[in-house]
Amino acid sequence: MKFYKDHYDVIVIGGALAGLSSALMLADRGLDVLVLERHNLPGGIATSFVRGGIEIEAALHEMMSIGPKENRLKVGKFLDDMGVDIDWLPVPEAYHASLPGLEVTLHPGLERFAQEVDTMVPGTYDRVLELLKLCDTVFNSVNELSIHPMSKAKMLLKHEAFVKTAGYTTKEVIDSFHLPQKAVDLLSPYWIYVGSGFSDLPFTIYAVLMADYVGYGSMIPRKLSHEMSLKMAERAEEMGVQIEYRQHVDKILVKDGKVYGVRTARGDEIYSDYVISSAYPNTVYTRMIEPISEVPEKATKMVNGRRISLTAFSVILILDRPAQELNIKDYSIFRSDTMDTDLLYENLAGLGPYRYLTCICHNYGNPGVTPEGTCSFSVTVLPRVDGWKEVKAEDYDRVKHQVAKQVIGDMSAYFGVNLLDHVLEAVIETPMTVARYTGAWNGCIYGYAHTMEDHIVARLQTAEEEKFIEGLEFAGAHAISGDGMGPAVTNGRKAAKNVLDHMAEKEAAK
Amino acid sequence: MKIKNFLSDVSGASRVTKKRLQSFEQASPALTDMDPIGSVAREWHPGLLELVVTSIKPASKTAKTIRLERTDGKKLPFFYAGQYIVLNFRIGESLISRPYSISSAPFEARGEKPFAEITVRRSRGDGFICDYVNDELKVGDVLTGTMGLGQFYYEPLRDAGHVMALAGGVGITPFVSMAREVAAGSLDIDLTILYGSVSSDDIVLKEELDRLDEECPRLKVVHVLSGEEEGWTGERGFLTADIIQKYSKGDTSYFICGPQAMYTFLRQELKKMDIPARRVRFEVFGQARDITAFEGYPLELKDQTFTITVVRGISQVQIPAKAAESIVVALERAGIRIETGCRSGECGFCRTKVLSGNYFVCPEGDGRREADKDFGYVHACAAYPTSDMKIKIPIL
Numbered sequence: 071m072k073f074y075k076d077h078y079d080v081i082v083i084g085g086a087l088a089g090l091s092s093a094l095m096l097a098d099r100g101l102d103v104l105v106l107e108r109h110n111l112p113g114g115i116a117t118s119f120v121r122g123g124i125e126i127e128a129a130l131h132e133m134m135s136i137g138p139k140e141n142r143l144k145v146g147k148f149l150d151d152m153g154v155d156i157d158w159l160p161v162p163e164a165y166h167a168s169l170p171g172l173e174v175t176l177h178p179g180l181e182r183f184a185q186e187v188d189t190m191v192p193g194t195y196d197r198v199l200e201l202l203k204l205c206d207t208v209f210n211s212v213n214e215l216s217i218h219p220m221s222k223a224k225m226l227l228k229h230e231a232f233v234k235t236a237g238y239t240t241k242e243v244i245d246s247f248h249l250p251q252k253a254v255d256l257l258s259p260y261w262i263y264v265g266s267g268f269s270d271l272p273f274t275i276y277a278v279l280m281a282d283y284v285g286y287g288s289m290i291p292r293k294l295s296h297e298m299s300l301k302m303a304e305r306a307e308e309m310g311v312q313i314e315y316r317q318h319v320d321k322i323l324v325k326d327g328k329v330y331g332v333r334t335a336r337g338d339e340i341y342s343d344y345v346i347s348s349a350y351p352n353t354v355y356t357r358m359i360e361p362i363s364e365v366p367e368k369a370t371k372m373v374n375g376r377r378i379s380l381t382a383f384s385v386i387l388i389l390d391r392p393a394q395e396l397n398i399k400d401y402s403i404f405r406s407d408t409m410d411t412d413l414l415y416e417n418l419a420g421l422g423p424y425r426y427l428t429c430i431c432h433n434y435g436n437p438g439v440t441p442e443g444t445c446s447f448s449v450t451v452l453p454r455v456d457g458w459k460e461v462k463a464e465d466y467d468r469v470k471h472q473v474a475k476q477v478i479g480d481m482s483a484y485f486g487v488n489l490l491d492h493v494l495e496a497v498i499e500t501p502m503t504v505a506r507y508t509g510a511w512n513g514c515i516y517g518y519a520h521t522m523e524d525h526i527v528a529r530l531q532t533a534e535e536e537k538f539i540e541g542l543e544f545a546g547a548h549a550i551s552g553d554g555m556g557p558a559v560t561n562g563r564k565a566a567k568n569v570l571d572h573m574a575e576k577e578a579a580k
Numbered sequence: 581m582k583i584k585n586f587l588s589d590v591s592g593a594s595r596v597t598k599k600r601l602q603s604f605e606q607a608s609p610a611l612t613d614m615d616p617i618g619s620v621a622r623e624w625h626p627g628l629l630e631l632v633v634t635s636i637k638p639a640s641k642t643a644k645t646i647r648l649e650r651t652d653g654k655k656l657p658f659f660y661a662g663q664y665i666v667l668n669f670r671i672g673e674s675l676i677s678r679p680y681s682i683s684s685a686p687f688e689a690r691g692e693k694p695f696a697e698i699t700v701r702r703s704r705g706d707g708f709i710c711d712y713v714n715d716e717l718k719v720g721d722v723l724t725g726t727m728g729l730g731q732f733y734y735e736p737l738r739d740a741g742h743v744m745a746l747a748g749g750v751g752i753t754p755f756v757s758m759a760r761e762v763a764a765g766s767l768d769i770d771l772t773i774l775y776g777s778v779s780s781d782d783i784v785l786k787e788e789l790d791r792l793d794e795e796c797p798r799l800k801v802v803h804v805l806s807g808e809e810e811g812w813t814g815e816r817g818f819l820t821a822d823i824i825q826k827y828s829k830g831d832t833s834y835f836i837c838g839p840q841a842m843y844t845f846l847r848q849e850l851k852k853m854d855i856p857a858r859r860v861r862f863e864v865f866g867q868a869r870d871i872t873a874f875e876g877y878p879l880e881l882k883d884q885t886f887t888i889t890v891v892r893g894i895s896q897v898q899i900p901a902k903a904a905e906s907i908v909v910a911l912e913r914a915g916i917r918i919e920t921g922c923r924s925g926e927c928g929f930c931r932t933k934v935l936s937g938n939y940f941v942c943p944e945g946d947g948r949r950e951a952d953k954d955f956g957y958v959h960a961c962a963a964y965p966t967s968d969m970k971i972k973i974p975i976l
Contacts, residue, residue, distance in 0.1 A: 073893025073975045110919070110931050110974060111952075120928070120947045121731065226590055237592020272596070297951040304955055314893060316919070316974035336975065356611055367609045375607030381617070385737070390858050459616045463623035463658065464690070474737055494858045496737035505621035512617040523603045525596035532597060 073314075074340045078104040080569055081332055081340060083319045084348025086114025086508070087555055088545035090302040091562025092346045092569075094152045097309035099570060104342070105306070106317040106334065113299025114348075114508045115382075115515060116555055121495040124388050124440055128499065129515075130295040131402065131430050131450070132161050132288030135556040143286055144213060145556045148563060154305045156298050158289040161435045166400035168484065169255050169409050175400055176256065178287030180206065191253040198257065201247050202284060207231040208274060209281030216530070216551070216560070232274070236527045240276040241268040258411060259404035260284075262428060262452050263554060265380040266520050267412035274527060275520045275552070282556070290435050295555070318509070322347065322354060322542065324364040329541035333360070344572075346565045348546040350511035352378075359539070369538040376524055379516035379553060380418065380452040381501035385474045388495040393431050393445040396492065397485040401434035403427075405484060421457040422473045428452070429481060444494060449477040455512045458501045466502060474498045517547035526552065543568050624658050625728060631667075633721045634695065640784045643701040643750060644714055645683065649694065651722060656689035656696050659728035661757040661767055662835070662863075665696060666921055667725045671712060676912045677920045678709055679866070681753040681837070682727065683785070685760035696727060699784060701750040729921050732837065732863040734758065734769055739833040740859060745773040746819050746846060748838025752784050754863065755837070759789065763796040772800045772827050776819045776842070778807045802827060818845065821852040837863040864924035868942050871964050872904055877940055881966050889970040890916060891935065896970075907932065907939070907960035907971065917976040918960060925962025932960040937969030 080096050082089045085107030093103045111117060115129040136158055137143035142150055149156060164183060166175040176186045180202045188195040211232035215225070226233050235243055240261075244254055260283055261268065264275050291297040307313055318335040322345055331341035347354050352373045355365045389396060406414065406426040414426045428450045432439045440446050451473070461469050474496075482489045501513030518524055529550045537543075547553040549561035635647040648665075650656060664679040684697035702714045732754055734743060745755040752775055761767035777783045783803060793801040804815040804823060815823060819842070824834070834855065836846055843862060850860055868874065872882045881903045888901045888910055901910035908930055911918045921929035926947035934956040941948075942962040949957075960973070 071892070071895045071897075073895055075894060110929065118949055120926070120949060123947075125949055222593075233590055233593065235592070237589055237595050293949075293951040293954075296949050300949075300951045300955060312893070314975055316976065338975075353615070362611070365611070368604075370611055371607040371609050372604050374610070374612070375604040387737075390856065455617060461617075461620060463620045466620055466624065467658070471736060478737065490737060492858070493738040496735055498737070501617045502621040502624065505615075505618040506625050509618070512615050513621070522596060523599050525600060527593045528597040528600035531593065532600065 074104065074338060075102070076341065078102050078340065078342040080104075080344040080346060081106065081342040082346045082348070082545075083322075083332065084108075084114065084546065085112040085303060085313055085315070086348055086546070087116050087299065087302070087558040088549070088562035088565070089346065089348045090299070090306055091148070091559045092545050092566040093306045093311045093313075094154070094302060094309065095563050095566040096569065097306060097311045098152060103306075103311045104340065105311060105313040106319050106332070107313065107315050108318040108509055109507055110315045111296070111300070112303035112313070112315075113296060115504060116295040116299045118294040118296040119497075121497060122388070124444075124495065125294060126386055126388065126446065126495070126497065127294045127432060127439075129382070129384075130290060130555060131428070132283070133290060133298070133555055134282045134288050135286075136289040137286055143282070145559045146289075148559060149302070152305060154301050156301055157292040159292055159436050161288045161290060161401055163401055164284055164287070165259055166403045167256055167259050168403055168405040169259075170407060172252060172255060174256070178284055180285050183284050187253055187256045190256060191250050194249055194253040197247050197249055198253060201244065201249075201257070202280065204231060204235070204243075205277035205281040206285055208235060208277035209285070212274065212278050216564070235273045235277070236525070238273050239269055239522060240271040240273045243273040243276075244268065255409035258409045261411050262404070262426060264520050264552070265415075265418075265452055265516055267415035269412050270521045271411075272520055272522060272525045272527070274525070290432070292436060294439075319349070320358070321360040322358045324359055324361070324539055327364065327540055329539060344541045344543070344569045346543045346545050346569065348544075349509065350514070350517075350546070350548050351544060352511045353509070354542075354544075364539065366538050372536060377519040377521065378455050378512060378514045379519040379547075381455050381458060381513045382450060382452055382499065382504060382515050383473060383501065384448050384450040384499040385478055386446065386448040386497045386499065387478070387489060387493050388440060389445050389447055389489065389492040390443070390494050391445065391492055392443060393433050393447070396445070396447075396487045396489065398431050398445065398447055401431060403429040405429065405481070415454075418451070418453045419456040421453075421461070421469060422451075423476045423480075424451040424453065424473070426451070427477055427480060447489065449481055451477060452516070453501070455501065455514055459512065466500075470498050470500050515547060516553035517549070518552070520552055526550065541572070626657055628724050628726055629656070631723055631725050633717060633719050633723075636717070636719060639699045640701070640786065641781045643699055643784045645697050645699045645785070646713065646717065647684075647695050647697045648725070655694040657728050659686050659689065660733035661686055661761040662730070662733035662754040663728050664730045664754075664922075665698065665725050665727035666729060667698075667723055669709065669712065669723060671709075673915045674912050675915050675917050676709055677923075679729070679920075679922055681732075681757070681863070683753040683756045685757050685764060685766075687761060687764050687766050699750065699753045699756070701784065729927070730864070732835065732861065734767065734833075738858065739861075740831040741768075742770045742772070742829055742832045744824070744828060744832050744834050745771065745775075746824065746834060746836045746838070747773060747775045748819070748842040749777065749782070750784055751838030751842075751863070752789075755835070756785055756789065759792045759796075759799055759801070762799050763792050770798045772802070774802050774804060774819055774823065774827060776804045776806060776838070779805060779809050780812060800827070819849065821849040824849065825853060832859065834860045835863070836861065840865050840869065864922045864926050864945055867906065867923045867961065868944065870904075871906075871940070871942060874943055876943065878966055886965045887968045888937075888965060889968075891970065891972040892975045901965045901969070903965060905964070907958070907963050907965060907969075910965070911960070911973070916973075918973055919976060920961055923961045925959045928959055930960040932958050932963070933972040934958055935970040935972055937965065938967040939969065940964045940966050
């Protein structure tokens with residue numbers, strides 16, 4: 071029986087947000103696209119699962135770059151344009167910071183945020199707002215430059231702030247504002263979603279993160295991230311994309327430096343001149359390219375030279391009381407005994423006790439998300455892969471429970487309520503869970519660490535030279551725009567654009 | 581926007597680019613496939629295993645215990661006591677899968693001579709496959725399976741340190757696994773098993789349960805017979821609130837596994853005891869015995885046979901499908917592989933897209949995601965055709 075066509079314009083490995091975004095954009099241009107997804111549903115970690123009759127969000131805390139219907143941001147607009155109609159709900163706050171000497175809930179909107187910081191740390195309004203506006207300027211430049219590259223001279227003229235901050239760390243730029251430590255602390259909690267300490271985190275990344283999240287707020291889909299993933303997949307199929315689930319791509323077939331197809335674990339050989347891979351470059355260059363001799367040394371050195379970023383550990387609880395009764399009062403709580411991100415980054419290299427905890431109670435953004443009288447509460451740590459790499463299979467269950475008990479214990483102490491007395495369902499997600507379902511290299515969800523050695527501006531500059539195999543593109547957290555579900559969409563679009571550009575070049579050469 | 585004075589530098593971009601390229605130049609050129617986190621994930625969940633039957637022993641008058649080992653002799657994957665294995669059988673033209681609670685303990689899957697056991701009773705549950713396993717399967721037979729599935733196990737974040745198992749018939753099997761694990765010291769709970777049977781002949785794995793009860797102070801096994809039997813000095817009757825109360829001690833989690841009728845009965849009994857919802861866990865009970873008995877089922881269609889067009893990739897075939905049998909059963913009869921897990925509508929392994937046609941979903945244990953419902957996805961083990969249909973399933 072013949073399950074595949076003789077040839078596709080593009081094969082996309084992985085039906086998560088990046089791969090589906092590629093597929094949508096390519097199908098929109100009339101191309102014949104095949105998506106091969108290893109799991110039996112789309113979305114990767116942007117998914118949900120059902121326990122005890124309750125559907126539970128697997129990973130999404132907040133989706134950035136969506137914006138309200140009348141004023142969509144980059145990702146929201148793309149989804150609208152593609153005809154992917156998601157029932158977005160606004161997240162009601164930026165975050166609740168629970169830090170030494172600080173307990174405060176901050177809200178989106180640059181002015182409002184600055185005002186709220188000022189209430190806690192009087193006399194800082196102007197400087198905080200100035201910093202946030204600088205972030206916003208850089209953010210707008212990045213958005214424009216990622217679509218319309220321009221000469222350096224022109225860039226300096228039109229995107230001065232972007233150019234001038236490019237060489238500096240987040241710490242260097244923030245320090246130049248001479249803010250009291252407490253104000254800096256309140257501007258820091260969201261760091262974890264880009265996951266490098268401030269003395270090594272490019273300011274460009276911090277700026278984009280803060281401007282997008284604090285400036286415009288965030289959204290969640292009513293029917294959890296599976297709604298988003300599924301609607302993207304369904305729309306893609308409607309546009310003629312062939313999506314096949316439970317297809318694990320084993321090999322990418324290469325000849326004379328050019329891609330010509332893939333082979334699945336099932337043994338199907340499928341042909342195309344273009345492959346967009348959601349699999350990590352590490353996976354692709356060490357085990358997927360066939361023959362392996364087609365992997366140039368430069369590619370190997372590149373993957374060996376990059377630092378894998380963060381993975382995820384979450385304990386998700388369905389509790390048998392409404393959130394208020396358990397003293398859970400916010401959608402999102404960041405709690406730590408320090409806001410020194412460099413120290414915290416070190417702490418993330420181990421297996422705990424973890425000091426920086428991110429908590430989400432979805433009921434505050436999505437009231438109907440659990441049955442009446444119950445709530446959902448999760449504690450997430452985004453550890454580096456280092457510590458988890460040392461965990462042996464026989465110790466895995468013990469370690470995961472030990473970490474789970476620590477983080478739930480810490481939050482129980484904070485709330486003054488033993489959460490473990492109220493558990494209807496408990497799910498522990500670990501780096502291994504991510505690896506199991508998505509195949510992500512070492513269960514990493516954040517691609518490569520944003521550091522001064524692997525700066526996004528540098529990534530953009532060298533992108534062309536890093537195309538080692540013709541016809542092979544990468545889309546996912548490991549691609550240029552980096553981690554997060556919003557950037558995943560952007561990465562997918564970028565990969566599709568690269569394919570389209572290459573096709574146009576070939577056409578022109580004829 | 582005025583940039584802070586010291587940031588007058590415009591060469592940042594070139595500087596960071598140079599830095600990045602330098603770090604690559606200094607990197608090792610060795611191809612290293614170092615994905616230890618992925619390796620642990622694969623050790624726990626290696627996917628489909630090739631298994632060989634290495635022994636078959638009686639477990640009661642009507643039940644047998646079947647021991648399985650990997651054909652390559654390697655250790656079986658880790659799992660939690662209470663979880664199940666899915667075994668795949670080829671019987672004639674049909675490709676059939678069934679979930680079985682693993683009756684052996686997790687430590688036995690990782691020992692010197694690693695194995696997993698299932699215990700199957702004849703002609704109960706869903707018919708001919710039980711008989712096939714009991715009558716046809718023999719030592720040396722090779723089959724495939726996936727193990728370490730299901731949510732019916734002790735979770736320390738959630739459950740009380742005292743677990744009371746309420747078992748009926750062959751529903752004892754997950755608790756035998758737990759009991760062995762407790763006795764071996766590798767599961768840190770006190771376990772009381774209240775095991776309801778009709779007669780002492782029906783008690784599955786009685787000798788072993790009694791031996792474990794004797795040996796392990798953390799374990800108590802109480803047999804409860806519902807039928808009259810001369811000379812029986814143990815507990816009698818059904819698993820009522822009274823008898824459950826009698827053996828409960830302090831904070832207790834109740835784990836329930838047995839026939840469907842027992843679930844209905846126990847729900848009432850547990851209600852009388854005012855036990856919080858978080859302390860009660862039911863194992864999924866497998867395929868609905870008779871879908872036509874459920875409320876809302878269109879009885880007028882029950883004897884019809886429809887045609888299902890099955891799409892896989894760019895191919896499609898047509899197969900007959902009886903109204904009173906699930907879509908999974910129709911596919912299996914036609915020899916079309918579909919992955920299944922719990923066969924209770926819960927786990928979603930058999931998630932299937934309905935392209936057209938009507939269907940009835942078993943209201944008990946519908947584990948579908950909300951967005952899936954909106955787009956016509958069903959868990960095919962719990963969905964029944966009520967017209968001709970067109971569906972899309974993964975290529976396996």
